[in-house]
Amino acid sequence: ILFIGGENSFDRGGYKGTLLETLLPIKIGAGEEQNKSDINIVIVIDISQGTEDYIAVEKALALSVVDSLSEKNNVGAVAFGYTPCQAFTIAEVKPLKEIKTELKEKISRLKFDGQSCFDIGIQGGFQLLSKVGGSKNIIFISDGKTTYQKLREDTLNVVRTVNAKGVKVFAVGVGTETDSLATENNLFLGNVAALGEGVYYKADAANKLK
Numbered sequence: 294i295l296f297i298g299g300e301n302s303f304d305r306g307g308y309k310g311t312l313l314e315t316l317l318p319i320k321i322g323a324g325e326e327q328n329k330s331d332i333n334i335v336i337v338i339d340i341s342q343g344t345e346d347y348i349a350v351e352k353a354l355a356l357s358v359v360d361s362l363s364e365k366n367n368v369g370a371v372a373f374g375y376t377p378c379q380a381f382t383i384a385e386v387k388p389l390k391e392i393k394t395e396l397k398e399k400i401s402r403l404k405f406d407g408q409s410c411f412d413i414g415i416q417g418g419f420q421l422l423s424k425v426g427g428s429k430n431i432i433f434i435s436d437g438k439t440t441y442q443k444l445r446e447d448t449l450n451v452v453r454t455v456n457a458k459g460v461k462v463f464a465v466g467v468g469t470e471t472d473s474l475a476t477e478n479n480l481f482l483g484n485v486a487a488l489g490e491g492v493y494y495k496a497d498a499a500n501k502l503k
């Protein structure tokens with residue numbers, strides 16, 4: 294079949310839904326934008342006592358990250374801290390458009406306390422992502438501050454493990470310029486991102502997360 298149409302054919306010709314449309318290798322009508330995405334992102338937020346000096350900054354940063362993401366993406370969130378240290382779910386992975394307001398409200402109400410357990414936070418993010426298919430990404434927000442080298446090593450091992458299972462890890466540093474351990478903290482967070490095949494952003498560059 295050879296079908297030739299001018300400016301009043303196809304959609305304007307009223308052929309949509311007719312037998313003629315079923316014979317063509319095209320669909321008649323305006324294209325519809327895809328409303329779904331296979332990109333899955335979990336924001337992992339450090340709420341340990343060590344980040345207490347940066348509470349306002351870290352919350353604002355997490356909210357900024359939420360605002361910078363496409364509402365088509367599937368987004369969830371995890372926080373880690375308390376004593377004994379644990380990770381808990383703020384929001385399951387769902388289309389951001391559906392949960393954005395509630396997610397931002399929950400982030401705003403977070404209280405900071407307890408121990409740093411970066412490795413448990415990463416594991417918590419991975420557990421949420423293990424429930425979904427598609428592209429899997431963690432955005433890890435922390436000051437990276439700890440005096441325990443073993444915690445850093447354990448965290449990097451967890452990052453290696455989740456990356457081997459298809460998860461990319463991006464790191465966002467908070468307060469990494471003013472702390473006395475700034476060099477060590479930046480190096481640690483940079484290694485987290487490098488091993489996770491992601492990127493390390495300092496707080497002032499977080500708006501580049503898209």
